[in-house]
Amino acid sequence: MPRTSDGDGTPVPQRLLAAATRLFAEQGYDRTSVQEIVEAAGVTKGALYHYFGSKDDLLHEVYARVLRLQQERLDTFADADEPVDKRLRDAAADVVVTTIENLDDASIFFRSMHHLSPEKNKQVRAERRRYHERFRALIEEGQQAGVFTKETPADLVVDYHFGSVHHLSTWYRPDGPLSPQELADHLADLLLRALRP
Amino acid sequence: MPRTSDGDGTPVPQRLLAAATRLFAEQGYDRTSVQEIVEAAGVTKGALYHYFGSKDDLLHEVYARVLRLQQERLDTFADADEPVDKRLRDAAADVVVTTIENLDDASIFFRSMHHLSPEKNKQVRAERRRYHERFRALIEEGQQAGVFTKETPADLVVDYHFGSVHHLSTWYRPDGPLSPQELADHLADLLLRALRP
DNA sequence: GGCGCCAGACTAACCAGTCGGTATGCCCGA
DNA sequence: TCGGGCATACCGACTGGTTAGTCTGGCGCC
Numbered sequence: 001m002p003r004t005s006d007g008d009g010t011p012v013p014q015r016l017l018a019a020a021t022r023l024f025a026e027q028g029y030d031r032t033s034v035q036e037i038v039e040a041a042g043v044t045k046g047a048l049y050h051y052f053g054s055k056d057d058l059l060h061e062v063y064a065r066v067l068r069l070q071q072e073r074l075d076t077f078a079d080a081d082e083p084v085d086k087r088l089r090d091a092a093a094d095v096v097v098t099t100i101e102n103l104d105d106a107s108i109f110f111r112s113m114h115h116l117s118p119e120k121n122k123q124v125r126a127e128r129r130r131y132h133e134r135f136r137a138l139i140e141e142g143q144q145a146g147v148f149t150k151e152t153p154a155d156l157v158v159d160y161h162f163g164s165v166h167h168l169s170t171w172y173r174p175d176g177p178l179s180p181q182e183l184a185d186h187l188a189d190l191l192l193r194a195l196r197p
Numbered sequence: 198m199p200r201t202s203d204g205d206g207t208p209v210p211q212r213l214l215a216a217a218t219r220l221f222a223e224q225g226y227d228r229t230s231v232q233e234i235v236e237a238a239g240v241t242k243g244a245l246y247h248y249f250g251s252k253d254d255l256l257h258e259v260y261a262r263v264l265r266l267q268q269e270r271l272d273t274f275a276d277a278d279e280p281v282d283k284r285l286r287d288a289a290a291d292v293v294v295t296t297i298e299n300l301d302d303a304s305i306f307f308r309s310m311h312h313l314s315p316e317k318n319k320q321v322r323a324e325r326r327r328y329h330e331r332f333r334a335l336i337e338e339g340q341q342a343g344v345f346t347k348e349t350p351a352d353l354v355v356d357y358h359f360g361s362v363h364h365l366s367t368w369y370r371p372d373g374p375l376s377p378q379e380l381a382d383h384l385a386d387l388l389l390r391a392l393r394p
Numbered sequence: 395g396g397c398g399c400c401a402g403a404c405t406a407a408c409c410a411g412t413c414g415g416t417a418t419g420c421c422c423g424a
Numbered sequence: 425t426c427g428g429g430c431a432t433a434c435c436g437a438c439t440g441g442t443t444a445g446t447c448t449g450g451c452g453c454c
Contacts, residue, residue: 030225111307111311156380163363164356168360189349190353193392
């Protein structure tokens with residue numbers, strides 16, 4: 001009964017995406033063969049190339065999914081009806097929690113950018129920039145309002161914080177002493193303290 | 198006259214290392230063929246395998262060089278005869294400058310760890326940990342002395358800062374408005390402000 | 395009877411590492 | 425001072441294995 005799914009109920013494209021995400025995170029993009037992916041998803045190459053144009057395409061889909069999710073969440077927090085320092089704090093903490101919940105995505109995101117074709121890379125960078133700008137705007141708003149110090153350019157602060165978020169996939173261990181939320185609170189504290197006038 | 202160097206004066210092993218560093222940073226480890234490396238260095242495979250055991254070995258050498266340099270510099274700053282907040286500030290700013298001066302090394306470092314053989318990976322991690330501990334000790338010393346807040350565990354602060362340093366290779370552009378030193382000062386400021394009690 | 399969905403053999407390209415061979419300088423005995 | 429043995433430094437063709445992507449065909453639903 002071949003009809004976009006079998007065995008378990010999830011559709012083939014999603015199974016492929018899930019398998020690819022896990023394998024890319026574990027072994028890296030180049031070290032993962034298309035053969036491995038299709039075996040992990042319980043299908044064959046025919047299926048993969050039916051739904052995706054190339055291996056590169058598969059990677060691009062992973063990026064698209066992550067970007068969409070993060071942007072949505074940021075918008076939610078940034079648009080909330082709260083004082084700017086609370087909005088920033090919530091957004092900063094949320095991105096940490098979300099990243100931890102999708103650690104595979106995160107390690108792929110930063111480690112495999114250069115495997116995307118130039119045009120897809122450009123596209124991802126553009127979306128990434130939008131995200132960055134939104135976050136920066138939040139900080140600038142606080143700086144104008146006098147809630148945050150103006151000593152450090154907002155751009156730098158954003159990169160400082162996201163550097164640490166990016167780094168999470170390198171050192172965070174689920175069996176560590178801190179829950180994702182506790183960790184997120186700490187990191188958000190660091191950011192907010194660094195912004196204190 | 199083949200005798201460890203020719204054309205320019207630099208010895209062949211160093212030429213190979215330099216070529217490999219550049220290419221690994223530009224294209225990633227897997228995307229760089231041994232053939233490309235030897236061509237960039239102006240030799241052939243015979244030469245490469247004469248000096249290095251494997252492609253993996255070459256990568257390991259890059260890591261060894263970076264680790265040695267960073268550890269040396271950290272030790273210098275941490276052992277200085279200065280108050281703890283100045284020592285931390287200097288160390289934190291120096292690692293930024295050094296990283297910018299060797300951006301290729303930095304992007305390889307975090308992007309290609311998983312390409313090292315398991316045992317070499319372990320070795321690199323161990324050395325990395327030593328570095329981390331030294332830095333953490335500095336922060337803990339300040340916390341004990343009451344110069345830094347104890348609100349955030351020292352470990353976390355270290356990862357927070359190095360996350361941003363790591364991230365540098367992603368967004369830093371030499372033609373940007375800030376000199377490496379200015380940027381380093383800003384990032385060190387952020388760290389110190391986040392640690393203010 | 396056609397179309398979406400997929401299987402799996404096949405191909406053309408590439409790549410790390412090997413290996414037999416060559417060239418050069420150095421040491422040491424005669 | 426000569427020469428021959430030996431080590432170091434390197435060359436480049438070759439091999440065995442792997443890989444992304446193609447293509448032909450078949451199965452079942454509408």
